[in-house]
Amino acid sequence: MPQPDDPYPRAIALLAQREHSARELERKLRDKGFDGARVAGCIARLQQERLQSDARYAESYVHMRSGKGYGPLRIRAELAERGVADELIEPPLAEMDGQWHALAEEARRKRFGSRLPRDFQERARQARFLQYRGFATEHFRNVFSGDE
Template sequence: MTNPKFPKLLDYEALKAEYGETSPPSTIHSPSSENDSVDNENALSFSEEIPKKTGLTGSRLRSYAFAVLTRKEYSKAELIEKLALYAEHRDEVLLLVEELSERQYQSDQRVAEIVLSSQKRKGKGPNRIKMALKTKKIDTELIQEELKEIDWTEQAYQLKVKKFGMTVEKDPKIKAKQIRFLMYRGFEMDAIMKAISKKPNEYD
């Protein structure tokens, strides 16, 4: 039977304000956003050499693709859109990116692992990590094994302790607040309930 004191749906805007987060799930911070300012500056400097009307083709498009990839890792979908902004023909971009991917200059696998590491370090659970991958149009299956190997209950517990302390709360309102916080961070309900019920040194 559902406890009416625990909300069925999450109000992400309210949670963002409550927990001091600067970005809702739809704009999850990821490795690709960390260098946006630098990337924009580099893109501007490079664009001085880009024919604004004719666009890039051939060796110039290829050179620009390598310049982009030396600055940071891009998912295949991101790289296509990035190059298409300056290319003359989108079909040429598709062929080039496919070649770069086959030769491992571009790798969705590497990007997925970077996202996983970055999001986990920031205290995000599996659901938020999957959402971050989705925004980059990366298949979650690429890191499915890595996701399974992580003890998400322990991850949720450590985050709960950092935010609320080690006390196992009995007050339904406080428990509900902890549940909302961990759900917003992307943890599954099973891991959440175990985390907020875990006593110090339990299972150690």
């Protein structure tokens, strides 16, 4: 039977809902009042049992956020903010290298429609939107000319 001060069952429940980074899991367990040392031990156990993996979390997060129209710069920053190491962030982003142009085009089309901007002001507004979404200029450079 689990002890009331054992964070393991709560951590399992959180991971059953979705992937979490180690830092996210630590924050949530500490917010629930669990002791820091017990939380650290719990996370180490989960990682040893391969129930928690920052690499798997990064892959899942990249897939989810890119599907919602966000680019690699924004996704990289969000993962870093969630405590995922740079060497775990790069591989899932690199897998999508050939798709960022199409995703930028789709994000622009969803927000502004299929008609391309006619004047510089509107083009700049749409470019700012794509930059805010985390796309680099190289990802949307040809979006406004209709080139692939």
